[in-house]
Amino acid sequence: MKHRLKVIPIGGFGEIGKNMLLLQYGDSIIVIDAGLMFPDGDMLGIDFVIPDISYLLANKDKVKALILTHGHEDHIGALQYILKDLNVPIYGTSLTLGLVEKKLEEFRLKANLNKIKPNETINIGPFTIETFRQTHSIPDTIGLAITTPIGLIVISGDFKLDQTPIDGNPPDFNKLVELGERGVLALFCDSTNVEQPGITPSESLVKSTFEGIFSSTKSRIFLVTFASNFHRIQQAIDMALKFGRKVAIAGKSLINNIEVATKLGYLHIPENILINIKDVNNLPDEKVLVLTTGSQGEPYSALSLLTNHSYKQLFLKPGDTVILSTKPIPGNEIMVYKMVDQLFRKGVEVIYGKDAGVHVSGHAAQEEIKMFINLLKPKYLIPYHGEYRHLALLKKIGLELGISKEHIIIIENGTVLEFDEEKAIINGRINLNNIYVDGLSIGDIGNIVLMERKKLAEDGVLIVGVLVDGETGLILEGPEIISKGFIFVKESEELIETAKEKVREAFKKKVGRNGGINKETLVREVLENFFNEELKRKPVVVPLVWEI
Amino acid sequence: MKHRLKVIPIGGFGEIGKNMLLLQYGDSIIVIDAGLMFPDGDMLGIDFVIPDISYLLANKDKVKALILTHGHEDHIGALQYILKDLNVPIYGTSLTLGLVEKKLEEFRLKANLNKIKPNETINIGPFTIETFRQTHSIPDTIGLAITTPIGLIVISGDFKLDQTPIDGNPPDFNKLVELGERGVLALFCDSTNVEQPGITPSESLVKSTFEGIFSSTKSRIFLVTFASNFHRIQQAIDMALKFGRKVAIAGKSLINNIEVATKLGYLHIPENILINIKDVNNLPDEKVLVLTTGSQGEPYSALSLLTNHSYKQLFLKPGDTVILSTKPIPGNEIMVYKMVDQLFRKGVEVIYGKDAGVHVSGHAAQEEIKMFINLLKPKYLIPYHGEYRHLALLKKIGLELGISKEHIIIIENGTVLEFDEEKAIINGRINLNNIYVDGLSIGDIGNIVLMERKKLAEDGVLIVGVLVDGETGLILEGPEIISKGFIFVKESEELIETAKEKVREAFKKKVGRNGGINKETLVREVLENFFNEELKRKPVVVPLVWEI
Known part of the structure; x- marks a missing residue:
């Protein structure tokens, strides 16, 4: 008997963060990603929000696999909370699983982890899942092409189309073309950066800016970046090597992540370039690069401690150069700019902001999204990874590309979408709550x-x-x-x-x-x-x- | 006996908002502006913050005048709180005083108001004050050139260098050149928009965008703007006239302000174009323009009511077009984008964001600031109207223009700066508190x-x-x-x-x-x-x- 293919968005549809998407065919469910979301301004005192997995718990024995598209917290950050109740085989690429393992270690959890490569095929129940390489702000990111009895579903994951990525691996255009030729029933497409016209600059843009800064700066350089942006970290280390600086690392998450990525071969750190943070004060200023966390102005981050107190006997002094190689997460702007003010007040040279060329986004802008859709030629387009306006703007792009209005479907968390061979229909919704994490309280803080x-x-x-x-x-x-x-x-x-x-x-x-x-x-x-x-x-x- | 000229910044130095600056020579004090500031995220439950005038109260009989540079709330918004304790003659241009009068009426206060024109000279004690026209996002904005016994002080006020302003009155370049030739001792220069490279687009840019939208839109248009942006309001009304739409106005502050500006001749509204909001539903969609407040996502603004409830029997329907002809005030981003999401969810077409061409800033970007400084050739440059990073970036610009490091002075609220004929020195500071307004509580809520x-x-x-x-x-x-x-x-x-x-x-x-x-x-x-x-x-x- 033929079933309909159910698609149930749990998180990341109508919001940015706590990504989780279910595909169900008959008695088989696969889960894609399990991320957390940072609280918005209304969620006072909340640490973060995780997806509501009650539907999965109610259908526990149907859940066959959890597939992770990459290692960012909005894709893997809820794992430690859901694994207790739902011990399901987890699939992910090498770096993604490396980061997961580190996390599970910290929470003293064990899981059934299964390594997959970009461009590999696995079979799970009625689903044949092909992975394909995507370029994003973390290495080893994949998209998914899932052959189901009803048709081929492509899940973009987070992506940009970076023609000159740092690791030399551009997006797998051949695979995209091949999938497009095979016929894509539905494409779930990342809409995070759809407000941006044109294309997102390549990660390599940052290289030339870094060159300019490193070649002309005599002071110590403190480079602040997201702890999982290994491309950026690699570029900083390359610059240190080129311009004769030693590298110290401040911030626990950065230290942990660099350890994982180095071990797995995603970071290439020359011998003898790393120094202990306590040895920074023994080197001449022009020989020092400090990599640090704290780009969001968090009061206890390494950068805040370097500014206001002392991070292991090291602190910022007038004349130091701080490069904010990140951008404020929406909602953090005030905190970030207070930190920048504080740095300037200390006499520090701060290089920051969208015109400085020290940061690029990891998400596709409008022209890349168009290209991606044109390669895959989906029958149905389903925007995801976006707040409602992003989904609506992606719909507009779909219309411009000639996809008919009926075939672009905006759904938000909980809406059940069903495909049969004829058509797609919205078939009710499941009830979902925001699950708030506050200290050790998970889910017992409500509205x-x-x-x-x-x-x-x-x-x-x-x-x-x-x-x-x-x-x-x-x-x-x-x-x-x-x-x-x-x-x-x-x-x-x-x-x-x-x-x-x-x-x-x-x-x-x-x-x-x-x-x-x-x-x-x-x-x-x-x-x-x-x-x-x-x-x-x-x-x-x-x-x-x-x-x- | 010759005194030193004291300059005491009370608000707006190291922050954006609650602008107030004192000049004191011997027994004469003049006050420039009296604005409020919106609370930042840490000031929970606070309505707004006003300047601490305890120094003025302690020197009550020395205070000769309060001069207002323009009618924005961050320049006039604290008046109603300080007039009770400090009844001083107020000087301002026609529109500025019109807005002040309306405000005082509401609070049932009286004041000694003195109208001045752009390009007028008044004498107050030892100060000779010349006003000069500036272009900004509200008409009738002035800068001040104040001749003191120590030298000529120029206060920029808020400004941009708009070559094609809507009212046809570009900045008074001749005056700036003349002042520069006379010799400017010190320039206080607006740094609000100094992070922006290049120049701020002219208000006229918005005209061509509006033309494009109005000429191609068949639905009702709701245009959201700041209630004091009369240039923008004028442009919207001109478009309505050109494309045969009637204009309804929603939002008390907008209604009040339009009344004041029309009476004083700063808005030109053709006869019969205005309609009552309750008559909107009787007109065909393509005949309707609604001007409304609520650009910051405030829950009880006219736009929120139009979206979620009903504003006098009128509400937004699918297909309506909303133009957000504003930008989020820093800290309001999340609230604004939630509103945009909500509008899209209702099926409304929303035109918004920095790439849409429906809003331009009222403050000078880097190249305009350079031009302004080059025209005035000040000996001393003192950045103001900025958070610390803005002041620091303006200092950089001053250095690029060849002003010596010692002659660019960054001071924050409370720092007393003194000039004699030889030099400028920092001479201690006065103690200032944040005065929080929360309901009727003024100043009794502390840290x-x-x-x-x-x-x-x-x-x-x-x-x-x-x-x-x-x-x-x-x-x-x-x-x-x-x-x-x-x-x-x-x-x-x-x-x-x-x-x-x-x-x-x-x-x-x-x-x-x-x-x-x-x-x-x-x-x-x-x-x-x-x-x-x-x-x-x-x-x-x-x-x-x-x-x-």
Whole structure:
């Protein structure tokens, strides 16, 4: 019997991050990627968000494999949380699995890891999965061509079309052409960078900028980059070699990642070029390159410590050069620019920003996306890895390329899309929640707690204790008022006294007449009204009434 | 006797916003601008920040005048808060004072307003103040050339060098040349947009984009702009006239501002083109232009209401075109893009972003700044209106132009700079605080309250009530535990029970042995340790202990 092919997006459709996509045919499910997402400004105090795998848990014995397209956190970062409940064989390329292993080690987890190469074919249940090489800001990135009983599905993964990548391996255009000729039923296409016209510059662009900086700089150079951008790290090391600098590494994630990538052959570090961070101070300035993390202005990153405190006896001094070879993750702009200000204030030379030529994106811009689609000639185009506007803009591009409106399908997380040999239909949706990680709490913080945090952040909290005579209902002691984040009590004594008086009056007036009144509610209402009138502000009022 | 000329920056030096600068010679102080600043992400719940005028209040009778360079909120937005304490004659151009009057009306305040023209000279104490026309994103903007007994000081105000401004009044280059020939002692130069290479496009660029959109669009057009961008508003109205659309206006600030600017002749609105918002639904789609506020994704703005609810019976429908003729204010990016996503989700066509040609900045980019400095040839260059990195980049530009390092002076708010005929020196600093406005609270929220809010936002608060026997020190009732923003108590009953048990145990163990122990501290420590161990989280714990 022929089934329909189900496609269920769990994360990364209508958002950037926590990527996870399911394909289901009959009793076989494969999962593509398992990433985390950084919280946005509304998710106060949250460390990160992970995909909701309840559908997978409810169909545990159908889940045959988890395939990882590359080693970025938005593709592998939720693994440690889901493996406990879902121990499924994991497939990925050498570097991806190397990074996964390091992560699992840290969390003391074991998994069934299966190495695949770019351009390899594996069979999993009814699915034949061919991998193909993609260029992206981390090596060993793959896309997937999945032959199903219904047709050929291509999953782009994250990609750009870099004609001159650092490792000399351009995208596998032949494979793309071949797939296009075979006939692609549906293409899931990365839309992260679709707002950008033209093409994303090659990683090699950074090389010429680095050359210019390294050849003309006499000071120490601190190069800040994402810990997984091995292309960038390789380029920095090549420059150090060329211009006679030793290289020190600051930041735990960078040290770990460099260890993994070097061992697996994705980084080529000449002998004797690495030095310990504590030896930096023994070298002349022009002999020093420090690679460091901290590009997002995180307060405890290596770069922040280098700036404000001391990172193992090393700190930034006036005249040092800092290259921010990254860009702010959306939402981090203010923090990043505060850090840049702080560096300038210290007298450091900072090279940063989109016009500096020290960073390029890892995602395809409009013309690359068009090229990619034209090579694959899909019948259906499904934008993914994007917030809603990105999906909508990719749809526009599809229309420009002549794909018909009905064949470009925008779906968001949870929407079930089904293909049979005739057509694609949307067939309901599964219920998904944001799973918030905060410390060791996974999933037990919900939207109510977040709404409370938002309210607390806006106007603070007033805690009001009252000791009441259980018989007369009158106040024996208190009210005692404690403010957190509302006012500075010491400087507002008069206001607080009046507020207390209001509560006492209300008890005399209302509790006397009506012993059954809810005393907590009374306290809350009296004080909410009072402070709204006095200050036009609405703190969270928490009454604690004891009756004795 | 000859004094030194004191320059005291109160706001806008090392930050963008709440601009205020003092010049003092002997017993005469003049104040330039009185703006507000929007809070950054750390200032939770704050409405905005205003300059600290304590130095002015301490020198009240020396303050001779407040001169406003233009009508933007970061230059006039603090007026209503400082006028109560400092009733000083205010000088400004016609449109600037028109906007000020409207604002004062709203706050029921009166002030001594004195109209000046661009290219007028006024004498105030030892200062001779010449105004000169600048081009910026609001009409009637001026710069100031202030002749003091020590020398000529030029204050750029906000500016760009727009060769083809909408009102046909390019910058007063002749005046700049003349000032340069007279000899400028010091130039205070706008650095807001100094990160941008090249030149800022003319406001006229937007015209050709608008032409393209209006000539090819059959749907209703909603144009979102800053309420004070009269050039932009004028261009939109011109397009409506040209392409036969009627114009409705949504948003109180826009309605007010358009009224002021029309009355004063800064907006030219043809008869019969304006319609009431409630009549939009009676017109064919291609006859409608709606001007609206809400470009920053503010939840109660006209645009948000049009999107999510209904603004006076009008709401956005699929196919409508929305032009975001603005840009996100730094820190608002996430909110703005969520709004754009929401619009696309509704099926609205959104034209937005830096490549769309529907917005240009009002501030000079690098090449304009160079031109401006070259015309004025100042001895001293003092960057202002910028965060620290902007000031540092402007310094670089000054060096490139051949100004000596010693003559480019970076000062931040509060630093006192003094000029005599020989030299400039930094002579100490005055103490300044951030004055936070939150509802009706002005200045009584300090950094402690903000730090509390931050802590609450991160991990929430646990309120713990205990009723204790005053003699034995043992717990009679409770502990009662209330969470706000920490956990969802109903789903964590077991955890909460264990926490309560920990408190009870601690009382038995420690209070028995030592009646003098601080019971509040005990409760706090027990619970902080417990939740840190259990969840790796640190809520604010507020104990309320009653002894009876």
